[in-house]
Amino acid sequence: MTPSDLDAIRGWVTARGLAGASETELVEGFCQRCRAAGLELSRGAVLIDTLHPVYEGRIFRWREDGTEQQPMLEYGRTGEGGEQAENWQRSVHFHLLDTGGDEFCCHLGRETFDFFTYDTMRGDGVVGVAAFVHRFAQEGSFGDMDCVYSSWTTHHPEGFGEAQMATLRQLLPSLALAVKCRSLARVAATLVEVYLGRDAGKRVLSGRIARGVAERMTTVLWFSDLRGYTTITDTAAPEEIIPLLNDYSAAAIEAIHGHGGDVLKLMGDGVLAIFRAEDHSHAVGCALKAVADLKAAKIALNQRRQAEGRPVTSIYLGLHIGEVLFGNIGSEERLDFTVVGPAVNEVSRIASMCRSVDRAVVISSAFAEAAEPAERDRMVSLGRFALRGVGRAQELFTLDPER
Template sequence: MDRDDIDKIAAWLADRGLAGDGELALLHGFCERCVEAGLALSRAVAIIDTLHPVYEGRAFFWDRDRPLATPVSEYGPSDDSSYSEEWQRSPFYYLLQSEDSELRRRLDAGETEDFPLLAELRAEGQTDYFAMIQRFNREVAIGEMDCFMSRWSTAQPGGFTDADLAALRRLVPMLGLAIKSTSLARVAESLVEAYLGRDAGRRVLQGRMSRGVVEKINAVLWFSDMQGYTALSESIASDQLIPLLDDYAEAVISAVHGAGGDVLKLIGDGILAIFTADDPEEACCSALRAEAELRLRLAELNERREAEGRPTTSIYLGLHIGDVFYGNIGSKDRLDFTVVGQAVNEVSRIASMCSSADRDVLFSAAFRASLPEAEGAKLVSVGRYALRGVGRAQELFTLDPELAVFPPP
């Protein structure tokens, strides 16, 4: 690989990094161009941490001679017992602890004793191994995203040449910069969706961030909370409270997302979500599917928690449909992307009436009227109720247990 080849690959990395290519496309394109230029790469792995509620980072793989069943792998926290032992026996862990930036082992010369991975690579015909770490400034690191790690191997007799290693030292930092750029965009997307909700997060990333800019929409409103949460929070140990909240929030949020809804707010044990569609009937049926799925999830969750000797509860749910304002509300320093309006107040009041009506789920008359006739027939009246803060009493409905079935998609 000569200087012109290096310059061309560097220019390609800059172009594709600015264009926003994905990490796997960047790694594969880089390796293919290096091979075309005469650098005898046979395998490569690029690793970068991220900021995500579930996993700590992602690894990307390239193999010159065989298709990969799993070209991308997401890994959990390195202090997780299921990962810890393997991680601590890896060359990357050694590099991080030693603060070195490179590690080379000539596999064909028998330099495989340090790490189990090296013996595996040699057995597969690899002759040389070269690992690198590009560290980020700690002041600008995001979470655990504090470095870019990569490893390169060859099956070429004699291993990497000095010119091969020089080319990697020149080009890999640029690959790392391109991958970091893409990963940061992914972090932003993950964070806004995790903390704002999927639809609200997408809207913010599309630039809808101006204070006071809202749109009027018609939406099905979902408000749910846990039965007896206050009493539970006072009666169980603090180390059981958060897992309790997490388990029941997971059941609700998974049901809402699975039916196409968007969760906008978690308020203690309460959850506010919306379902939207061009046709109100479709939005209402989606909410009914979420309610049916929630019942199944709660039954499984309570069975599991009871078997584990942990406290159980259930969910109160109110469903309503109406016009709301959807968008950015707050101060110039702290904005919230949410829904406001009388319908939001009403759905929370409807949910709060579940205890008085001795029902797990209550629907407004407006919600029932927006359902297809066949679905509306599955709801029965529980009477008229005065809702706090609402000017007139409203008739509320619940599911007829003999008729309630999972609505068709």
């Protein structure tokens, strides 16, 4: 590979990295350009840890022979035991971390190593294997994202010689940096979505972070809570509380997200969400479909938890539609991207009425009026009520259990 080839590959990686190319595109393009310039790569894999509630990291793969495979895989926690942890501890990258090394190279036809997948690769005709760890300085680390791992194979009879290893040493730092940049952008998107909500997260990442900037809008509001939560926390074992919150919150969030809603806040056992649409009746319909999904999910969840001998509860919720301010509220040091306004207070008061009228769902008159006729026919009046902190009494509704 000539110096101009090296410059061309590094330039391509830099340009695509700055353009925000995906990790799979970066790895595939890198491998193809290396082969075109004379470095006979047969496989490539780049791994990087991440910050995610479920996954520990991602691996991006490429093969020259056209064998079908997923170009990107997410792997779980390797520190929690099991087969995945055992495979990691048998990997060449774990060996490099354990010994403090930065690279490894071997010829599978002449040397025997007990690293994970090496026997399989030998059977597939792989001859040379090279592995690298590109570490970040502490200031450049992001949680467990403290390095980029990569491994490369060749079918060349001589494997990877010193010239090929020198080429990889010169090229891989650029690829590692581009992968890190793209992965950091992915982490930022994941974190703001997980902690702020999907729509709020997108708004923050798009630059809507100025304090006091808010949008006035009319939206469907959902406020749900757990029935008897205080009693459960007083009587259940402490280690049962978090799993209980996770189970019932997950049921509510999945139902909301499944029909286009956006969860804005988790307040202990409470969930505040919105459903937005230019056609308000459509947003109302989405919220009602989420209610139906939540009811089915709650039944299945209670059956499972009862079979496990764990405490169960039910979810009650209020539905309303009204004008809110959606944006950044707080101090210069701590902002919250949420909705505020009288309608938010009102939906909370409506939800609290579920206990008084012994219904799982209580609906405001504004919500009922915005519903399509077929959906409105499913609602029955509960009477007029004065809500605490709300200036006027209003008629409240619930869903007819027989319809």
